[in-house]
Amino acid sequence: MAPLHGVTVSRFRNLFFRHFGGIDEVMAPFLPVVDAPNVRARQWKDILPQNNENLKVVPQLMGNDPVQFVNTLHILADMGFSAANWNIGCPMQQIVRKRRGCGLMPHPDLVEKVVEAVCARTTARFSIKMRLGLKSPQEGLELLRRLESYPLDFIVIHPRLGVQQYEGLPDWDAFDTLLAATSHEVVYSGDVWSVADYQRLQQRYPAIRQWMLGRGLLRNPFLAEQIKSLDEAVDKQRFSDFYADLLSTWHASGLTEKGILNSLKELWHYFAVFCQLPEDELQLLLREENLTAFEQKSRDAINRIAAK
Ligand SMILES: Cc1cc2nc3c(=O)[nH]c(=O)nc-3n(C[C@H](O)[C@H](O)[C@H](O)COP(=O)(O)O)c2cc1C
Helix, strand or coil: CCCCCCCCCHHHHHHHHHHCCCCCCEEEEEEECCCCCCCCCHHHHHHCHHHCCCCCEEEEEECCCHHHHHHHHHHHHHCCCCEEEEEECCCCHHHHCCCCHHHHCCCHHHHHHHHHHHHHHCCCEEEEEEEEECCCHHHHHHHHHHHCCCCCCCEEEEEEEHHHCCCCCCCHHHHHHHHHCCCCCEEEECCCCCHHHHHHHHHHCCCCCEEECCHHHHHCCCHHHHHHHCCCCCCHHHHHHHHHHHHHHHHHCCCCHHHHHHHHHHHHHHHHHHCCCCHHHHHHHHHCCCHHHHHHHHHHHHHHHHHC
């Protein structure tokens, strides 16, 4: 499961894995690196084992300072994590401007300093998640050349440029070039919406063994199961049961009504596709400010597909 900041957080993941299968491992959405070696901040809540029942979670970090990385990896090691991932692919303007996320891709020296420190001063299995580049795939190529000699666990590549955000299509030809330029294990991430998409990409990249599913899995929570079984059946009742469980668990967990409403709205950008909800009806749903009414309308949308 791909990290989707604000979406695939532990309170969602746990519910998801109670009802759907096919996923072997989760990469958690990014957390900032920290200064002090003994920090026990609230931010770790999302990845704590007690908040991630029966799930194998790889924490992901955001930052650009070698010392902070080493400190944070020591904290994670104390918490029992032997692996961590570094996000150098996030395209959000406020992050890029601070030379974090994808803002690091044009600066291979900065990336190398962090990787060098981590490899020299920690025992973490360290991996990287990147794009083709911020503005050009040449940046990704140069970076991979620099990373070649370090013992990285794997490199996840989303085949878009940072400036593309999530627009347009992935550039698979540029991905071919990057793939050929590295001997690190590459994990593929991007635009797998169906079993057919997976099969097409798997035929194009037979050497890739690990596939990361993000938005496709939210638009169709059965996608990972379907890919593994090559059976495209969906069980609409199971989706309905999942949603009922999600609502009752979130209500019982002490989340505020506003918090629940905002999280549900985020999810419905994706669930609307599964429920074949027309765009105008989705917009009406997203404008709903009353949680009870939102829940009723969203349940109705699910019941309508269950009846089809
Ligand atoms: C709302 C949203 C939040 C995301 N948050 C993260 C994140 O925290 N860390 C990260 O590495 N990638 C993040 N991504 C990128 C995804 O992990 C993934 O690489 C990208 O969406 C392409 O894969 P997909 O088409 O399967 O979704 C995010 C993407 C979206 C749409």
